[in-house]
Amino acid sequence: MNKFKKMANRLSATALICAGALGFGMQAQAAEDTIKIGVLHSLSGTMAISESTLKDTVLMLVDDLNKKGGLLGKKVEAVVVDPASNWPLFAEKARELIEVEKVDVVFGCWTSVSRKSVLPVFEELNSMLFYPVQYEGEESSRNVFYTGAAPNQQAIPAVEYLMSEEGGSVERWILAGTDYVYPRTTNKILKAFLKSKGVKDEDIMINYTPFGHSDWQTIVSDIKKFGSAGKKTAVVSTINGDANVPFYKELGNQGVSSSDIPVIAFSVGEEELAGLDTKPLVGHLAAWNYFMSVESAENEAFIDKWQAFTKDEDRVTNDPMEATYIGFNMWVQAVKQAGTTDVDAVRQAMYGQEFKNLTGGTAVMNTNHHLSKPVLIGEIQDDGQLETVWSTDGLVKGDAWSDFIPESKVLTANWTYPYVCGGCQQPMF
Amino acid sequence: MRFWNKSLLLAGLLLFGLSQLVAAETVMDLTKSLSVKSYSKKSVIIQKIAQTGDPQATVILQSLLDGSLFLTKDAGLPVLAAKLGKEYALSDPFTGVDLGQVRKRALKKIRINNKVRGILKASIARLNLSHPNPRHRIKAAKLLFKNLDKALLAPLQQLVEAENEGAVKEAFETTNAALILLHGDTIDARLKAVERLKAAGGPDVRALLSSMDRKLQAKASSDEQSEKLQLVVQSALKSVERQLENYGLIESLFQGISLSSVLLLAAIGLAITFGVMGVINMAHGEMVMIGAYTTYVIQEICRTSFPGFFDYSLILAIPMAFIVSGICGVIIERSVIRFLYGRPLETLLATWGISLLLQQLVRTIFGATNKEVGSPEWLSGAWEVTAGLSFTYNRIAIIFFALFVLAGLMLVLKKTLFGLQMRAVTQNRQMARSMGIKSARIDAMTFGLGSGVAGMAGVALSQVDNVSPNLGQAYIIDSFMVVVFGGVGNLWGTLVGASSLGIVNKFLEPYSGAVLAKIFVLVAIILFIQKRPRGLFALKGRSVEG
Numbered sequence: 015m016n017k018f019k020k021m022a023n024r025l026s027a028t029a030l031i032c033a034g035a036l037g038f039g040m041q042a043q044a045a046e047d048t049i050k051i052g053v054l055h056s057l058s059g060t061m062a063i064s065e066s067t068l069k070d071t072v073l074m075l076v077d078d079l080n081k082k083g084g085l086l087g088k089k090v091e092a093v094v095v096d097p098a099s100n101w102p103l104f105a106e107k108a109r110e111l112i113e114v115e116k117v118d119v120v121f122g123c124w125t126s127v128s129r130k131s132v133l134p135v136f137e138e139l140n141s142m143l144f145y146p147v148q149y150e151g152e153e154s155s156r157n158v159f160y161t162g163a164a165p166n167q168q169a170i171p172a173v174e175y176l177m178s179e180e181g182g183s184v185e186r187w188i189l190a191g192t193d194y195v196y197p198r199t200t201n202k203i204l205k206a207f208l209k210s211k212g213v214k215d216e217d218i219m220i221n222y223t224p225f226g227h228s229d230w231q232t233i234v235s236d237i238k239k240f241g242s243a244g245k246k247t248a249v250v251s252t253i254n255g256d257a258n259v260p261f262y263k264e265l266g267n268q269g270v271s272s273s274d275i276p277v278i279a280f281s282v283g284e285e286e287l288a289g290l291d292t293k294p295l296v297g298h299l300a301a302w303n304y305f306m307s308v309e310s311a312e313n314e315a316f317i318d319k320w321q322a323f324t325k326d327e328d329r330v331t332n333d334p335m336e337a338t339y340i341g342f343n344m345w346v347q348a349v350k351q352a353g354t355t356d357v358d359a360v361r362q363a364m365y366g367q368e369f370k371n372l373t374g375g376t377a378v379m380n381t382n383h384h385l386s387k388p389v390l391i392g393e394i395q396d397d398g399q400l401e402t403v404w405s406t407d408g409l410v411k412g413d414a415w416s417d418f419i420p421e422s423k424v425l426t427a428n429w430t431y432p433y434v435c436g437g438c439q440q441p442m443f
Numbered sequence: 444m445r446f447w448n449k450s451l452l453l454a455g456l457l458l459f460g461l462s463q464l465v466a467a468e469t470v471m472d473l474t475k476s477l478s479v480k481s482y483s484k485k486s487v488i489i490q491k492i493a494q495t496g497d498p499q500a501t502v503i504l505q506s507l508l509d510g511s512l513f514l515t516k517d518a519g520l521p522v523l524a525a526k527l528g529k530e531y532a533l534s535d536p537f538t539g540v541d542l543g544q545v546r547k548r549a550l551k552k553i554r555i556n557n558k559v560r561g562i563l564k565a566s567i568a569r570l571n572l573s574h575p576n577p578r579h580r581i582k583a584a585k586l587l588f589k590n591l592d593k594a595l596l597a598p599l600q601q602l603v604e605a606e607n608e609g610a611v612k613e614a615f616e617t618t619n620a621a622l623i624l625l626h627g628d629t630i631d632a633r634l635k636a637v638e639r640l641k642a643a644g645g646p647d648v649r650a651l652l653s654s655m656d657r658k659l660q661a662k663a664s665s666d667e668q669s670e671k672l673q674l675v676v677q678s679a680l681k682s683v684e685r686q687l688e689n690y691g692l693i694e695s696l697f698q699g700i701s702l703s704s705v706l707l708l709a710a711i712g713l714a715i716t717f718g719v720m721g722v723i724n725m726a727h728g729e730m731v732m733i734g735a736y737t738t739y740v741i742q743e744i745c746r747t748s749f750p751g752f753f754d755y756s757l758i759l760a761i762p763m764a765f766i767v768s769g770i771c772g773v774i775i776e777r778s779v780i781r782f783l784y785g786r787p788l789e790t791l792l793a794t795w796g797i798s799l800l801l802q803q804l805v806r807t808i809f810g811a812t813n814k815e816v817g818s819p820e821w822l823s824g825a826w827e828v829t830a831g832l833s834f835t836y837n838r839i840a841i842i843f844f845a846l847f848v849l850a851g852l853m854l855v856l857k858k859t860l861f862g863l864q865m866r867a868v869t870q871n872r873q874m875a876r877s878m879g880i881k882s883a884r885i886d887a888m889t890f891g892l893g894s895g896v897a898g899m900a901g902v903a904l905s906q907v908d909n910v911s912p913n914l915g916q917a918y919i920i921d922s923f924m925v926v927v928f929g930g931v932g933n934l935w936g937t938l939v940g941a942s943s944l945g946i947v948n949k950f951l952e953p954y955s956g957a958v959l960a961k962i963f964v965l966v967a968i969i970l971f972i973q974k975r976p977r978g979l980f981a982l983k984g985r986s987v988e989g
Contacts, residue, residue: 058803060913062811180482182557193958223957226917228908229705231698231838232952239691242646244654259813259909267825267835273561274589291817296510297557314548327529393556396510397526403482403556 048091049084049355051076052111054122054132054143059099060226064255064334065124067285068146069094071335072121074323075342085349093117101131108132112141118355119144119345121338126150126196133158142357144345146337148280148302150199154414154427154436157357159364160384161341162334163303164412165203169250171389172278172301173204175404176248177211181391182276184248186217188237191252193222200252200280206418217245227257230264238268241275249277258282262295272297272393284330287398295394303387304336305400308373316372330398336372337385343369344379365430375409382427383436384412470497471537474521477507477553478514485555486562493566499537501570506536508563513550524550565590572599577608584614588647591618593626617643621651630668634675641679644686645830652680690832695949701838703945704845705907707938709918710925711848712897714937716772718926719869720889722780723787725795727922728915729802730894733771734764734901735910736805739814746817754819757902764898771801772894776887784886798915806912816905837906844903852896853934865889869932928968930978939979944968 053072055065076092084090093115097104104123111117112135119142123129126149136143136157148163176184189204191197201220208218219240221233241247253261258279265277271294278299284306287295306317316339321329348363349355367379371387378386386409392400414427415437425437432441473492477485489507492500506512506523513524513531522542524531531550533542555563568583568590587595599619606612620639627633640648659673709731716724738760745756752759775797783790822840825833856862867875868885876882901914908914921944929940944964951960975981 057811058806062806063813063911066811180556180558221956224961226913227957228917229698229702231701231835232695232949233957235691235694235698236953238646239687242650244650244652244657256813256909256911256913260907263818263907264835267823267837268833269825272557273564276557285812288812288815290813290815294823297560299557401552401554403554 047088049086049088049349050091050093050115050117052108052115052117052120052122053092053094054097054104054107054111054120055124056099056128057094057096060255061099061124061128064285065099067332068121068124068334068338070324071320071338072342074320075339077323078319079346085346086353086355097128101125101127104128104131105135108135108143109139112136112139118142118357119360121146121342123147124334125194127194129158130195140357142345142360144338144341146334146341148333150196151203151414151416152199152419152422154382154384154429156361156383156429156436158383159341159344159379160412160414161337161344163387163389164384164414165200165416166413167303167387167389167410168280168301169200169204170207170418171406171410172280172299172391173207173250175301175391176276176278176299180404182246182248184276185213185245186240186243186247187213188219188221188240188247188249189252190221190223190233190237190249192227192254192257193224194254197222197252197254201250203416203418204250210418223253223257225254225257227253228260230261231268234261234264234268234270237275238270241270247275249275251277251279252281253279254281255286258286259290262290262298265298266294272299278391283332283334284399285332287394287400288330290398292394292398293396296396298394299391299403300394300400301389301391302333302400303389304331304333304371304373305390305392305402306331307392307395307399307401308390310372310374312370312374313372339372340369340377340385344377361429378409380411381430382412382414383429384414384427386411470495470499470503471521474503474512474536475514475519477512477521478519478551482556482559485553485559489559489562489566493570501567503536504563504567504570507553507555508560508567510552510555512536512553514553515545516549516551522550561590565592569595572602577611580606580608580611581614584611584618585647588618588621588651591622591625591651593622596622596626617648621648624651624655630672633672637672637675637679641682643830644683646687647830649680649683649687652676652683656680687831690829693832694834695953696946697834697838699946699949700942701842701945702949703942704838704842705904706921706925706945707845707941708841708848708900708903709897710922710929710937710941711845711852711934712893712895712900713922713926714929714932714934715852715893715896716890717923718932718934718937719865720886720893721787721869721931722784722890723791723794724893725791725919726775726798726801727893727897728917728919729798730768730772730897730915731901731904731918732805732912732915733768733801734898735816735905735908735914736809736814736901737764737767737898738902738905739809739816739910742816753817754821757819757822757906760902761899764902765895766898768898768901769891769895772897773887773891775894776890780890781883781886798919802912802915809912811912814910816910818906822906841903841906848896848899849934849938855892856934861885861888865892924965924968926978927972928978930980933978933980936978936980 053069055069056062057066057069073092076090079085079090093111095107095111097107108120111120121144123132123145124147129145132143133155137155141157143158144161145158146161148168151164175181187208189201191201205218237249276299278301280301282300283302317331320331321327344364344367348360348367352359352363364379365381368376371377373388373390375388380386389406389410390402391404392402395401415422415425417423424439426433427436432443434442470492473488476488479485489504492503511523511525513522514520515522521536522533523536524533527544530544530546532544534540535542564586568586571579571583574580599615599622603612603615603619606615616639620636623632623636627636656676659669659676662669712730713724713727716722716727741760741763742756745752779793779797780790783793818837822837825835827833864880864885867880868882872882925940925944926937928944929936948960948964951963955963
């Protein structure tokens with residue numbers, strides 16, 4: 015009996031060791047057989063409203079990729095961190111992702127200030143960031159791929175549309191924005207553009223408001239006043255995030271309709287409109303590279319997949335999601351082409367990489383790290399969707415340095431030979 | 444003879460029926476042809492539909508404007524579609540017959556853009572000029588003021604003469620005057636038209652006159668007549684602008700009062716928890732947020748279960764928000780704050796922690812995205828006093844609601860036993876206890892009251908701000924500013940503090956911009972507090988000194 019017990023003990027001990035070894039081996043193998051990617055989007059704080067959607071998008075894409083057999087025969091694992099809408103924390107979390115988690119690529123950031131915060135980290139550690147949001151341009155880093163719109167892919171075509179006969183032949187402009195780097199730079203570019211088209215100073219009004227501004231009475235009154243000078247007037251809005259909801263509410267209540275003074279927005283998409291009764295807003299405009307309402311087989315499949323993934327039949331899709339989708343898939347293609355996840359090899363493979371847009375046509379990655387994409391202008395509908403009313407004929411190449419700012423006009427961004435720089439006047443070699 | 448009569452009648456009927464049929468068919472055909480992509484072609488078709496004079500034209504155009512007109516993808520038939528759950532309920536636009544339900548992808552919406560929308564509105568307005576309802580006639584005339592088409596000149600002249608209703612006639616005459624000014628032949632009629640427009644006033648008249656002025660200036664050859672016209676137009680423009688400027692002042696004052704009422708509502712709960720009790724309550728904003736979310740939940744319940752009750756859901760939300768936030772307040776006081784009385788720093792940190800906790804809790808339950816709290820019909824739009832001066836209903840309602848809350852709170856504090864005990868405990872705890880007042884219970888109730896009032900503020904704020912987990916943070920600084928400025932522990936001080944901050948802010952804003960206005964106000968308060976550390980209305984007495 016005793017002997018038997020002893021033997022049983024020994025047996026179980028061996029089994030345990032075996033199992034342990036096996037487990038360890040499996041773990042080691044797992045580490046070898048996964049490719050890690052980082053997700054750096056705020057899941058709490060002010061920006062959670064926008065950024066948590068993008069985190070889910072990346073997770074969905076990873077899930078999908080793994081179902082199709084992974085990448086280079088390995089499974090892809092997403093490491094999610096929460097920088098909590100805290101700009102310095104973005105840099106810390108980026109360092110953690112790259113140094114501790116050893117991820118091969120990071121998808122993340124929304125606000126320009128968070129991107130500026132992580133930029134030195136990515137450059138120092140030579141890692142790769144995909145930035146999926148429309149932004150003010152004036153930047154091209156070797157370690158960042160910008161899949162959102164540059165000003166010439168959003169702001170300039172939008173203003174050109176409003177100037178055209180179809181858009182209402184607007185002659186008087188109100189540039190309203192939130193008080194930070196993106197609206198200020200965009201408005202600087204727009205003002206220079208408008209003046210080059212012969213718009214006088216007296217026909218341009220610029221107005222800035224703090225983040226989260228909620229009392230729009232005065233500004234909407236001012237807009238009405240500015241718009242009653244007998245010339246067709248439009249508002250170009252770079253108002254960001256939450257502040258849009260009370261702004262549009264006030265417009266509706268004060269009876270500013272889109273046929274009198276249209277408002278064209280660069281930061282309002284389907285997601286922002288979801289928190290809003292859009293009946294009084296019908297006809298106001300937004301300029302993006304993607305709308306959920308565009309009818310194409312790719313888009314329908316994407317929407318179905320997204321709604322199934324979130325288990326919410328009413329969940330909307332938006333432009334930064336498409337930018338994430340394109341960026342992710344281009345990275346996957348580049349990794350396959352390079353046969354490795356090594357940053358330098360993948361970067362070289364990224365140039366000229368093509369992927370189908372959800373709205374039709376093919377996006378191309380340029381050597382200035384910006385995409386060539388179509389530009390769409392849509393009108394807000396009563397169901398919270400944006401319907402395309404105008405689109406560019408072909409693709410518009412993202413321009414890192416604006417042609418309307420004298421200091422930037424002379425700069426070139428090109429990361430291939432002979433330039434190899436993010437902003438220089440002469441080739442480096 | 445009889446035979447002839449009969450056959451004539453028959454032929455007449457046939458003809459009539461045929462013409463009806465033809466008309467219906469043309470509108471039908473035209474509607475079908477709206478499937479073209481080009482917006483300029485659509486505009487032409489819309490004008491053709493309007494010109495058929497068919498009574499169904501209005502129905503078609505209105506539904507096109509409302510975005511409820513679709514074409515079926517298979518047969519290309521025009522249908523009216525209303526969203527019903529995941530599907531669309533269809534009906535025939537001509538007969539109103541129910542056509543069953545289909546999925547969205549079986550339909551194609553007839554898209555319009557702003558330009559088409561403008562043409563549609565003008566076309567509908569022209570059809571509505573002889574609408575039986577006088578209010579629709581006025582609306583039509585006002586809309587046509589922005590679309591002054593020369594072809595309208597003669598028919599409108601006739602309508603002006605035929606109109607009996609005073610207010611409608613006035614609106615018709617104003618639009619007619621604008622038409623005459625632009626397209627009239629005789630100088631006398633045009634001069635008279637300018638006088639008429641000057642009397643009407645408003646931003647639309649300003650727009651018209653200034654574009655007219657510009658046109659006259661640009662004209663190279665100027666004769667005596669057009670010079671005279673220009674002078675008259677310029678003087679009328681000046682007078683209209685002066686009038687608008689005066690209206691602007693009134694509007695600024697109203698906006699100031701409205702901002703004050705929002706500040707007062709946000710701060711009034713804090714005036715109890717911080718002002719009366721002395722708790723530095725950083726979780727105050729979250730009580731407001733909980734009130735706003737309660738409103739959202741109540742509205743959702745109404746929307747799904749009692750759709751007819753939707754317009755009154757806000758009124759029901761007021762007591763509910765008070766109760767929910769009040770209970771939260773009592774729980775916070777009993778579980779945390781009561782251990783920290785007399786330790787302001789720890790209270791500050793603890794309540795700040797609670798505020799973060801509550802934000803994340805709400806984010807987990809409701810999600811990070813904003814929630815839509817709809818405005819009932821009676822809170823949407825604006826009350827137009829005259830052309831160029833209007834007050835939005837939701838702001839008016841909030842002003843009255845703020846005063847109502849303030850008055851209610853005053854009554855509770857001054858006229859009830861609970862109020863008396865509350866004041867006793869906060870002024871001299873020891874003495875109150877020795878008089879047999881259960882001070883711990885009163886503390887909890889007072890904190891609950893302050894939190895409940897904050898919850899009621901949340902109902903009002905849900906109408907003007909985002910319902911998001913961050914709602915409270917936007918108001919916490921302003922609330923503290925109002926209470927400190929007004930004088931800690933004094934409700935009148937809170938009222939005066941809120942109204943002076945609101946009005947000063949709104950009068951500064953047009954000159955300095957919203958960002959600088961806020962900074963100026965903050966600097967002014969800092970300087971003021973240096974001079975009078977206890978605020979505008981300082982409490983005097985032993986408790987304060989002690």
